[in-house]
Amino acid sequence: MAECRLLCELALLIAVTASAARALPLHAAQRAGDQCGYKSCPATKPSMLNVHLVPHTHDDVGWLKTVDQYFYGGRNYIQHAGVQYILDSVVAELQKDPARRFIYVETAFFFRWWSQQSRSTRNIVTQLVQEGCLEFVNGGWCMSDEASTHYSSVIDQMTLGLRFLNDTFGECGRPRVAWHIDPFGHAREHASIFAQMGYDGFFFGRLDYQDKDRRMKTKEMEMVWRASASLNPPTADLFTGVLPNGYNPPPGFCWDQSCSDDPVQDDPALEDYNVDDLVSRFISISKAQAALYKTNHIVMTMGSDFQYENANPWYKNMDKLIHYVNAQQANGSQVNVLYSTPSCYLQELNLANQTWPLKSDDFFPYADGPHDFWTGYFTSRPALKRYERLSNSLLQTCNQLEVLGGPKSRSGPFGKGDSDTMKRAMAVAQHHDAVSGTEKQHVADDYAKRLAEGWAHCQVLVSNSLSVLSGSEVPRVFCENLNISVCPLTEGSKMFSMNVYNPLARPVSWSVHLPVNGTSYNVTDSSGNVVDSQVLPVSKPTQYIRRGRGYAKYELVFQVQAPPLGFSTYSITLLKTDVTPAEPERRAPVSMENKYLKVTFDPNTGLLSGLTNLETQQSVQLTQNFYWYNASVGNAESSQTSGAYIFRPNSSTPCAVSKKPDISTLQNSVVQEVRQQFSPWVSQVVRLYEGSRELELEWTVGPVPVEDGFGKEVITRFDSNISSAGYFYSDSNGREVLERRKDYRPTWDLTQTEPIAGNYYPINSRAFIKDGKAQLTVVTERSQGVSSIYNGSLEIMLHRRLLRDDYRGVGEPLSEPGEFGNGLVVRGRLLLTLTPPETAADSHRPLAQGLVLQPLLSFQEGAPKPTSKLEFSALQAALPPAVHLLTLSQWDSESVLLRLEHQYESGESKAFSQPVTLNLQKLFSTLEVLGASEMSLGANQWKENMTRLQWNPSDGEGVEPLWVGLGDPSPWEIILNPMEIRTFLLRVRQR
Structure with missing residues (x-):
């Protein structure tokens, strides 16, 4: 028997090695002897209540400790947790009994652990995976947050994890189930992404307590989630289940070494024999749980945070529980217990052939009590949220230039660069205790440090690639603090050039502010044409923020243009003309306008008072001011405080920062x-x-004063005469837009107990209010919280500084020290548009994409060399306005991953909500496309092989497809329908 096992292990090793060495490590064929996936599911008993025990661990990729500390088990005085020991212990225990099961989620941790294992251990693990004993669920690098993540970063981090599992284990490493047991509310776009990645189902643990109470009473804890209003069902339909115990074991049945529940003591001759009591309680709990669900199958999550570091107590006691509960079947019991996995449980639900309720909205906001709304984290740590968004923009540029620059981009005149460091740092940053802002301060610092390391690696790659594409090996400088007027090269240089790389597949215009000390400059574009430029004094708030990091007196301001997926070069020369830039006038202007917009101000207060679209002659009264809510420290109603997770103001009326700010005005060409x-x-x-x-x-906010003893939630609010009637609209992870309504939930009757916090929702890129005539849209550059408390108003939370913990585990108040220790200063931008509702998307969608993927500026000392290429585009022509190039990334030496996205919803735009046809061979100017194969959204399956379980939603009859008969015209010509993302592996060579 031992010899047989050894031979099997050797054969598996050879197979895995061969799989990893393939030129295209894609969706591997399932081996004849594999019993993974649905094939591995244990037999159930149709006439009984089947209780599926799911052994699992929930391993945060950073929270109270850093990701490294969690993996190794360092700083256990903060929290006892060591992921490496969990995987060691589980693998040892799974080998003892083929009936045992375990699921693992966070590929970031598994990747680290796998890289440290011996060949013999890898053989064992591979066999456990092939036999279905060890099953991967979710499969992304982390379990991402759903409120403050952008869809492009979610897709990237899922792809990173799924590719590793596919390369390592082939088909048996492919997760069938999405598993978000800990995120604090659930976004519809996430469900749509999971469905398009080929998942059969989705399970989570947290939903609003009122929603859960209703669902338990109506047996609607499991449903079909229709996660897109644009994609044809069932493309974005996803079976979704709410786990009964969050993600913990039922009370009294936690057998981790960290738990204190009694073990199964089954020797009648010894003290504290408890089998009869445990069996009776377990059967009672199982029946009570079954009463809330529709089938004769229920699931019990046997594990919790960082459990199974010593797996032996868990498995020893679960073995006994299964044995003794099932032994009661001889006495007439109808309860059958078995080791299982989420996918096996899901398969049984599918076989039950039930009709399931349908859901089409989302699960925000989340509350776990009447005064406990988890809506603060939509804004928590706003600087980290912005840094993560900027890092995504750099990563996409880095990915593109790695492809366009060829091999020399990774090893060129400026050294060795890579995109992998940033990919992994960004993937970790998507974790639900990372970009969410719900981690300890030292962990937030670690996330930022990882991103900074990614920046350094990508900047080398970008420099190498631009050297190849431009023909210039002059060193490049990247100024990361331009938003506070810091850039040593531009401050001190008399002549320099600026490269503007545009990662979008359409031309862009971008406004540049460069810190300088001269008073007059000549700016020319790639063709030698003079560009209108002006020199402005650096503002006092900017001087205060930057302190001693920069000494520029002025900002050089001008507009740049860059071609699609390419760059343009600008030359800047200091002139000898001694001109003193105009100082701001200390007055409030009546108005300012260009040919498109007119903005008016209140002459008494200096506040914004109106906005007019001069093209459509629409005009609205519009005021804007800054306010703060005092954070609750608890009151007679509830002891709940505001913290990293929870937003709870102590009053529904915010305090105005000032009703009459100091005003100064500058106007030039x-x-x-x-x-x-x-x-x-x-x-x-x-x-x-x-x-x-x-x-x-x-806007610039901070350090937020807290000397009065109250934490503060700082907002800006726009008040208009738009008749919004309690409705407003917010995006879901940057893609489709959802309608919101004050004090209302679409699928259940809300009892509102927190009139402010209970009406807050996440936005990732934009929110708007509208009536029949006008739409006011606010485009943001980071994830934030938004609400519309009053008719015609829109308020956005900008910053939070709090003095109390909110008792959700993080154990410290959200009071970021900032660079100088007196509190964090944050600067950001909002873009406002006023348009007719029917054409609003034509402007706000490109604006939002332009802030997500903004141009990358790099600087070189001196004038460009005559031989340098000053302008470049990797596209033969700009892509149509409806199409967004989502991904262009190196896959292997001969292949690149391409994702093309239709960025408009069905019916959203008269001009652009139509199918678009593209020719893959005619996209690129520098790449010859030799072959193209379509893949799933997660790039771990061929599209033609992707099959999913089919479900019966409650309205399953009569669903009309939105787009019919639109198959691709040819192998090279593809059609994109509204909200569709298509993923291709292209075999290419440089032209």
């Missing part, structure tokens, strides 16, 4: 500015650029 100083810790610049259809608001 490039930009018009109104600088507003509301207080020492709140300021704003209202900007209208020449040629822009949107108004820019650059």
Whole structure:
């Protein structure tokens, strides 16, 4: 028997090695002897209540400790947890009995552990996977947050994890089930992504307590989630189940070494024999749970946070529980217990052939009690949220230039660069205690450090690639603090050039502010044409924020243009002309306008008072101000406080920072500015650029004062005469838009107990209010919380500084120290558009994509060499306005991963909500496409092989497809329908 097992292990090793060495490590064929996936599911008893025990661990990729500390088990005085020991112990226990099962989720941890294992251990693990004993669920690098993540980063981190599992284990490593047991609310776009990645089902643990109470009473804990209003069912339909115990074991049945529940003591001759009592209680719990669900199958999650570090107590006691409960069947019991997995449980639900309720909205906001709304984390750690978004923009640029620059981009004149470091750092940052802002401060610092390391590696790659594409090996400088007017090269240089790389597949116009000390400059574009530029004094708030990091007196402001998926080069030369830039006038302007917009101000207060679209002659009354809610420290109703997770103001009426800010005004041929100083810790610049259809608001908040003993939740609020009637709209992870309504939930009757916090929702890129005539859209550059408390208003939370913990585990108040220890200062931008509702998407979708993927600026000393290429585009032509190039990334030496996205919803735009046809061979100017194979969204299956379980939703009859008869015209020509993302592996060579 031992010899047989050894031979099997050797054969598996050879097979896995061969799989990993393939040129295209894609969806491997299942081996004849494999019994993974649904084939591995244990037999159940149709006439009984089948209780599926799912052994699992929930391993946060950073939270109270850093990801490294969690893996190794360091700093256990903070929290006892060591993931490496969990995997060691589980693998040892699974070998003892082929009936045992275990699921694992976080590929970031498994990847680390696998890289440290011996060949013999890898053989054992591979066999456990092939036999279905060890099953991967979810499969992404982490279990991502769903409120503050952008869809492009979610897809990337899922792809990273799924590719590793596919490369390592082939088909048996492919997860069938999405598993988000801990995130704090659930986004519809996440469900749509999972469905398009080929998942058969989705399980989670947290939903609003009122929603859960209703679902338990009506047996609607399991449903079909229709996660897109644009994609034809069942493309984005996903079976979704709410786990009965969150993700913990039933009370009294936790047998981890960290638990204190009694073990199964089954020797009648010894003290504390308890088999009869445990069996009776377990059967009673099982029947009570079954009463809440529709079939004769229920699931019990046997595990919790960082459990199974010593797996022996768990399995020893579960073995006994299964034995003794099932022994009662001889006495007439109808309860059957078995080791199982989420996929096996899901298969039984599918075989039951039930009709399931249908859901089409989302699961926000989440509350676990009447005064406990988890809506604060939509905004928590706003600087980290912005840094993560900027890092995504750099990563996409890095990925693209790695492809366009060829092998020399990874090893060129500026050293060795890579995109992998940033990919992994960004993947970790998507974790539900990372970009969410719900981690300890030292962990947030670690996430930022990882991103910074990714930046350094990508900047080398970008420099190498631009050297190849431009022909210039002059060292490049990347100025990461331009938003506070810091860039040593531009501050001190008399002549320099600026490369503007545009990662979007359409031309862009971008406004540049460069810190300088000269007073007059000549700016020319790639063709030698003079570009209108102006020099402005650096504002006092900017001088205060940057302190000693920069010494520029002025900002050089001008507009740049860049071609699609390419760059343009600008030359900047200091002139000898001694001109003193105009100082801001200390007055409030009546108005400022360009040919598209007119902005008016209240002459008495200096606040915004109106906005007019000069193209459509629409005009709205519009005021804007800054406010704060005092954070609750608990009251007679509840002891709940505001913290990293929870938003709970102590009053429904916010305090105005100032009703009459100090005002100064600058107006010139490039930009018009109104600088507003509301207080020492709140300021704003209202900007209208020449040629822009949107108004820019650059806000600066912090350090938030807390000397009065109250934490503060800082918002900006727009009040208009738009008749929004309690409705407003927010995006889901940056894609489809959902309708929101004050004090209302679409699928259940809400009893509102927190009139402010209970009406907050997450936004990732935009929110708007509208009536029949006008739509006011606010586009954001990071994830934030948003609400509409009053008719015609829209408020966005910008910053939070709190003095109390909110008792959800993080164990410290959200009071970021900032660079100088007196509190964090945050700067950001909002873009405002006023349009007719029927054409609003034509402007806000490109604006939002432009903030997500913004141009990358790099600088070189001196004038460009005559031989340098000053302009470049990797596309033969700009892609149609409806199409977004989501992914262009190196896959292997001969192949690249391409994702093309239709970025409009069905019926959203008269001009652009139509199918679009593209020719893959005619996309690129520098790449010759030799072959194309379509894949699933997660890039771990061929599209033609992707099959999913089919379900019967309650309205399953009569669903009309939105788009019919639109098959691809040819192998090279593809059609994109509204909201469709298509993923291709292209075999290419450089032209």
